Amino acid sequence: MNIHEFQARELFAEFGVSTQPGKVANTPAEAESVASGLAGGKLVVKAQIHAGGRGKGTFKNGFKGGVHLCDSPAEAKDLAEKMIGQVLVTHQTGPEGKEVGKVFVGEAVDIARELYFAILIDRATSAPVVIASTEGGVDIETVAEKTPDKILRLPVNPFLGIMPYQTRLIAASLGLTGPLMNQASKLFTNLYNLFVARDCSMVEVNPLVVTQDGRLMALDAKFNFDDNALYRQPSIVAMRDVTEEDPREVEASKHSLNYIGLDGNIACLVNGAGLAMATMDIIQHAGGSPANFLDVGGGATKEQVAAAFRIILADPLVKGILVNIFGGIMDCDVIAHGIVEAAKETGLSIPLVVRLEGNNVDAGKKTLASSGLKLESGEHILDAAQKIVAAVKAAA
Amino acid sequence: MSILVTPDTKVLIQGITGSFGARHAKLSLDYGTKVVAGVTPGKGGQMFESQVPIFDTVDQAVRETGATVSAVFVPPPFAADAILEGVEAGLDLVVCITEGIPVIDMMKVKHAMKGSKTRLIGPNCPGLVTPGTGENSHGGCRIGIAPGYIHRKGNVGVVSRSGTLTYEAVWQLTTRGYGQSTCVGIGGDPINGTSHLDVLKMFNEDPGTEAIIMIGEIGGTAEEEAAAWAAQHCKKPIAGFIAGATAPEGRRMGHAGAIVSGGQGTAESKIAAFRAAGIEVAETPSDMADALIRRMKRA
Numbered sequence: 001m002n003i004h005e006f007q008a009r010e011l012f013a014e015f016g017v018s019t020q021p022g023k024v025a026n027t028p029a030e031a032e033s034v035a036s037g038l039a040g041g042k043l044v045v046k047a048q049i050h051a052g053g054r055g056k057g058t059f060k061n062g063f064k065g066g067v068h069l070c071d072s073p074a075e076a077k078d079l080a081e082k083m084i085g086q087v088l089v090t091h092q093t094g095p096e097g098k099e100v101g102k103v104f105v106g107e108a109v110d111i112a113r114e115l116y117f118a119i120l121i122d123r124a125t126s127a128p129v130v131i132a133s134t135e136g137g138v139d140i141e142t143v144a145e146k147t148p149d150k151i152l153r154l155p156v157n158p159f160l161g162i163m164p165y166q167t168r169l170i171a172a173s174l175g176l177t178g179p180l181m182n183q184a185s186k187l188f189t190n191l192y193n194l195f196v197a198r199d200c201s202m203v204e205v206n207p208l209v210v211t212q213d214g215r216l217m218a219l220d221a222k223f224n225f226d227d228n229a230l231y232r233q234p235s236i237v238a239m240r241d242v243t244e245e246d247p248r249e250v251e252a253s254k255h256s257l258n259y260i261g262l263d264g265n266i267a268c269l270v271n272g273a274g275l276a277m278a279t280m281d282i283i284q285h286a287g288g289s290p291a292n293f294l295d296v297g298g299g300a301t302k303e304q305v306a307a308a309f310r311i312i313l314a315d316p317l318v319k320g321i322l323v324n325i326f327g328g329i330m331d332c333d334v335i336a337h338g339i340v341e342a343a344k345e346t347g348l349s350i351p352l353v354v355r356l357e358g359n360n361v362d363a364g365k366k367t368l369a370s371s372g373l374k375l376e377s378g379e380h381i382l383d384a385a386q387k388i389v390a391a392v393k394a395a396a
Numbered sequence: 397m398s399i400l401v402t403p404d405t406k407v408l409i410q411g412i413t414g415s416f417g418a419r420h421a422k423l424s425l426d427y428g429t430k431v432v433a434g435v436t437p438g439k440g441g442q443m444f445e446s447q448v449p450i451f452d453t454v455d456q457a458v459r460e461t462g463a464t465v466s467a468v469f470v471p472p473p474f475a476a477d478a479i480l481e482g483v484e485a486g487l488d489l490v491v492c493i494t495e496g497i498p499v500i501d502m503m504k505v506k507h508a509m510k511g512s513k514t515r516l517i518g519p520n521c522p523g524l525v526t527p528g529t530g531e532n533s534h535g536g537c538r539i540g541i542a543p544g545y546i547h548r549k550g551n552v553g554v555v556s557r558s559g560t561l562t563y564e565a566v567w568q569l570t571t572r573g574y575g576q577s578t579c580v581g582i583g584g585d586p587i588n589g590t591s592h593l594d595v596l597k598m599f600n601e602d603p604g605t606e607a608i609i610m611i612g613e614i615g616g617t618a619e620e621e622a623a624a625w626a627a628q629h630c631k632k633p634i635a636g637f638i639a640g641a642t643a644p645e646g647r648r649m650g651h652a653g654a655i656v657s658g659g660q661g662t663a664e665s666k667i668a669a670f671r672a673a674g675i676e677v678a679e680t681p682s683d684m685a686d687a688l689i690r691r692m693k694r695a
Contacts, residue, residue: 121499123616123653126506126587141658158503199498228472228652229498258650262642273584273650274558274613277639278681281663284642285680293643295650328543328563329423357567359543381564382682 001225003239004048006104008221015194017187018217022106024048031080034105035073042108043070045079047088049098050244057090059083060097066090069108076105098244109219114207115174116140117188117218119195121202122155128195130154130162130188132170136207162192176216183216191218198236199229248292248311255307257296264289265319266388267312269305271296271326279324282381288389291318300330305338309346320351320392322384325358332356332364340371348373351391355384397604398526398578399553399595400489400515401465401537405526408433408463410454410470410478412444417469420493420541421448427544428528428535433457435466454485467523467539468492475519476501483514491539492518492589499652502587509589516589520652522559522581533575540581542566550575552688553599555592556611557584557651561639561681565609568685577605584651586615592622600630607633609688610675614640615653615661620669627673635688636670637678638663 003011006024013019021038025031035043047054047066054066063082070076080103089097114136122129132152135143144151152173156162164185171177171184187208195203202224209219230237242250252259258273262280266288270276273295280290292312296304312318325335339354355378356364365377376391378384401407407424411417412434422445424431433451434444440452451457454466466482468475468490475494482490497519509516517524523540527533527547538544546563548570556562562581569576580595582588592610599605608630612619619638626634641663643649645656656662670677676691678684 121503121586123586123618126503128503144658158500158507196500199500201499226499226652227648228496229500231473232498260644260647260649262644270560272558272560273654274556274611274639275560275564275681277613277643277649277654278561278637280642281639282680282682290642293647293649326560326563326567328546328560329541358546358563380682382680385680 001227001230001236001240002050002244003223003236004050004102004241005046005220006048006102007239008223009104011194011198011223012218012221015197016190017194018183018215020106020109020217020219022104024102024104025080026084026102028077028080028084031103031105032073032077035076038107043076044068044106044108045070045076045083046104047083047100048102048104049088049093049100050241051090051092051098053090053092054088057088057093060087060089066100080105101243109209109217110212111209112212113210115209116206117191117208118202118204118206119192119200125155127158128156130156130166130170132174134174136209140206156192161196162189164189176210179214180210180216187216187218199226199233200224201226248315252311255304257294257304257308257311259311260293261315262290262292263317264291265317266322266392267291267294267315267318267320268322268324269294269296269308269312270324271300271330275324275326279322279381282385283322283389286382286385286389288385288392291315300335300338302334302338302341305335306342306345309342309348313346313348318350319395320388321353322388323352323354324381324384325356327356327358327361327364329359331359332361333367336364336367340367340373343373343375351388351395352376353378353384353388353391355381397602399598399602399605400524400578400580401526401539403428403526403528403535403537404430405465405537406430406432406461406463407537407539408435408454408457408461408466410435410466410468410482412436412448412450412469413439414469418444420469423544424538427538428530429538432461432463454481454487458485458487463487465489465539466491468494470494472496472498476505479505479516480508483509483512487514489515489517491521491523492516493521493523493540495520497585499585499587502585506587506589517580518583518588520585521583521588522562524578524580526578527576542579542581546570547579548575551577551604551606553577553602553605553608554579554611555595555599555608556581557613557653558611558639561611561637564681565611565684572685572689574685577602584613584653586653591618593618593625596622596626596630600632605632607688607692609684610634610636611684612636612638612666613651613654614643614649614663615655617661619666623669623673623675626675633688633691635676635678635684635691637681637684637687638666638670639681
């Protein structure tokens with residue numbers, strides 16, 4: 001799960017991680033009043049959408065840039081007016097863009113140095129690891145590739161948490177000395193506490209800045225949360241903004257289906273995550289292009305299969321469906337009935353290829369064959385993939 | 397022979413009275429597995445299916461029945477606790493089937509287990525099967541949720557992160573007349589108890605295993621590490637398959653651990669590592685058993 005920039009700043013405030021003063025505004029008038037409450041001097045107004053590349057984006061009304069500096073509350077109001085309710089297109093949103101509902105209004109800071117600081121879960125050591133670099137404000141993967149010696153990796157013992165000496169070590173490696181070292185120690189400790197308390201899988205502060213007047217603050221942050229832990233993080237769940245998510249994925253999650261939309265034209269419906277990935281791959285191997293990842297899980301019901309069909313068919317790009325089920329414990333005949341019902345209910349009119357294998361498979365195949373539906377059977381996964389690719393090409 | 401468990405292994409089931417645990421406990425009993433105890437706190441003294449005694453604690457179950465292996469079916473908020481209860485009771489092996497355990501909990505479990513004699517498999521895994529000699533491999537040791545009947549007693553070891561892909565591989569082997577020594581699902585989470593490499597080492601030492609199928613997927617670098625070791629040390633032919641070549645970067649593909657991030661954990665990198673180690677790569681999931689047969693003929 002992802003959150004907005006202003007929500008990240010709210011988390012920072014809650015855990016005492018210093019960041020630039022400012023607040024979110026829902027209307028231009030609110031933007032003006034937020035700006036009036038700040039210290040004066042330069043202001044920044046930032047459109048709130050999840051996608052990156054906001055500064056270089058363009059609104060569909062022609063207004064350029066989702067991040068602007070200005071000098072007065074009146075100007076902040078004017079900027080907010082040009083952003084709120086408008087659709088911002090960035091290199092990450094796709095051509096359809098995202099409607100901006102809110103803006104963040106904050107004090108602009110004079111930056112002396114830009115640094116990088118992140119905490120994530122390291123799979124190899126099964127522990128949190130801190131990653132820090134003097135090269136902030138740029139893409140860290142590029143830094144890691146070109147100048148790996150400029151990246152510090154420091155594992156943290158999950159029982160001890162981050163130790164004070166570790167925070168000093170990181171500060172020293174970033175050249176944060178004197179009064180900045182104390183600020184850094186506090187910021188790193190508080191950020192680590194936030195990471196653990198809110199079940200993050202990643203917190204990336206980029207850039208972490210030193211201002212001209214000697215303050216250390218997190219200027220921008222990206223959070224990822226562990227989906228498995230959301231059940232115990234109601235305050236994080238409350239930050240979810242479904243308008244930022246693919247509506248097909250939102251609908252699928254209501255039915256406990258694991259769905260990820262892609263941009264191909266052959267949809268697939270599979271049981272098991274590994275098999276679902278492999279089914280996408282084999283569609284491509286057979287010369288087609290997968291429209292989605294969809295795992296209906298080990299104990300899929302008829303209702304879930306029907307919901308999966310509706311979600312798949314709501315996608316106008318989809319020109320064919322491949323169902324791939326290995327019914328180990330699940331009865332293939334029950335699944336076959338689910339498919340038939342769903343296909344009839346949704347008035348299926350595009351090619352459908354079904355590959356069933358496993359428990360009670362003969363009865364399942366019979367159910368499909370006698371259903372009156374126009375569908376093909378695949379003998380094995382490759383056969384099924386080749387059949388659906390051919391059927392979609394023939395129909396085009 | 398086999399690895400980790402044999403048909404004589406005494407198994408206890410944590411969460412035996414939940415619907416999921418009960419269903420699979422019954423299927424294991426039907427398969428002929430020696431399920432000797434169940435554990436559900438507060439239900440000690442009752443019987444499961446009129447034949448398996450239920451205990452309040454793992455410690456009691458172990459002392460009363462001599463169980464050495466546990467299958468954990470308890471819900472995610474209680475799973476870390478259940479695993480560590482099995483470790484504390486001195487079990488040889490804890491197999492955690494539960495999906496959806498917070499990663500911070502698993503981090504703590506892994507660190508708490510350091511120095512213990514217990515091995516953990518999973519979480520978020522289908523478990524493991526050592527097939528029996530009866531009809532449809534009846535009489536084997538089935539721990540977890542895999543369908544027992546698809547197996548056949550034999551000499552191929554299977555290790556995989558995914559349940560259904562394991563079943564595909566097993567079924568392909570069985571229908572081609574190749575049986576299995578042990579099939580191990582290590583699970584799809586980013587932090588797990590047992591890696592591909594751990595299982596590969598066991599298969600390499602097991603006289604009952606003559607060839608190996610290793611199935612991986614995007615995310616992490618465990619497959620690369622296993623391949624690098626195999627290139628140097630593995631005496632037995634291996635075939636491999638990697639799922640997720642078409643998965644977009646930065647998206648979790650169902651399994652919590654199946655994610656390409658920062659250019660790491662791609663299918664290309666894993667397939668290249670397999671090839672470099674002389675592992676025969678299955679082009680598609682339909683080709684897993686045939687790939688192994690090709691590799692064995694080459695050996």
